[in-house]
Amino acid sequence: MKRLISYSRGRLSAFGYAFRGAYDLLSNHAPSKIHMLAFVGMMVLSWALDFPLWKWVAVLLCSGLVLAAEALNTAVEYVVDLVSPEYNVLAGKAKDVAAGAVLFSAVFSGIIAILLVFDAVWGQ
Numbered sequence: 001m002k003r004l005i006s007y008s009r010g011r012l013s014a015f016g017y018a019f020r021g022a023y024d025l026l027s028n029h030a031p032s033k034i035h036m037l038a039f040v041g042m043m044v045l046s047w048a049l050d051f052p053l054w055k056w057v058a059v060l061l062c063s064g065l066v067l068a069a070e071a072l073n074t075a076v077e078y079v080v081d082l083v084s085p086e087y088n089v090l091a092g093k094a095k096d097v098a099a100g101a102v103l104f105s106a107v108f109s110g111i112i113a114i115l116l117v118f119d120a121v122w123g124q
């Protein structure tokens with residue numbers, strides 16, 4: 001029983017750290033705020049266009065992917081700034097590639113959003 005309680009406490013703390021990270025991301029990182037705004041906008045649009053369940057799932061999946069990519073990109077930036085505050089070609093590449101992950105997820109999610117909206121407005 002003691003082990004279960006201590007395990008549960010550990011898991012709860014891990015959730016706390018994750019929420020702290022999410023808060024840090026959304027409060028200190030401007031691009032994340034833009035992605036969050038896009039997410040809220042897409043939620044409103046999905047509701048206004050009366051999206052069926054599968055479209056809601058697609059929107060949530062894409063939004064989660066972009067925000068997760070943004071979080072990983074920010075984590076890479078923090079680690080690079082920690083281990084290589086001075087100029088280093090590899091440090092630059094690490095940041096650029098991490099930013100590329102955000103670009104990929106955002107571009108493909110944007111295309112999916114356009115297709116979903118296009119289908120809802122002109123597809124019937």
Ligand SMILES: Nc1ncnc2c1ncn2[C@@H]1O[C@H](COP(=O)(O)OP(=O)(O)OP(=O)(O)O)[C@@H](O)[C@H]1O
Pocket residue numbers: 029031077080084085086087088089091092093095096099
């Ligand atoms: N230590 C470094 N060594 C070499 N190049 C770096 C280094 N730090 C940053 N860079 C280059 O500068 C670019 C911008 O880095 P920066 O840390 O300002 O991120 P950012 O793109 O402004 O991030 P964001 O706007 O998402 O916070 C990087 O993508 C990289 O090309």
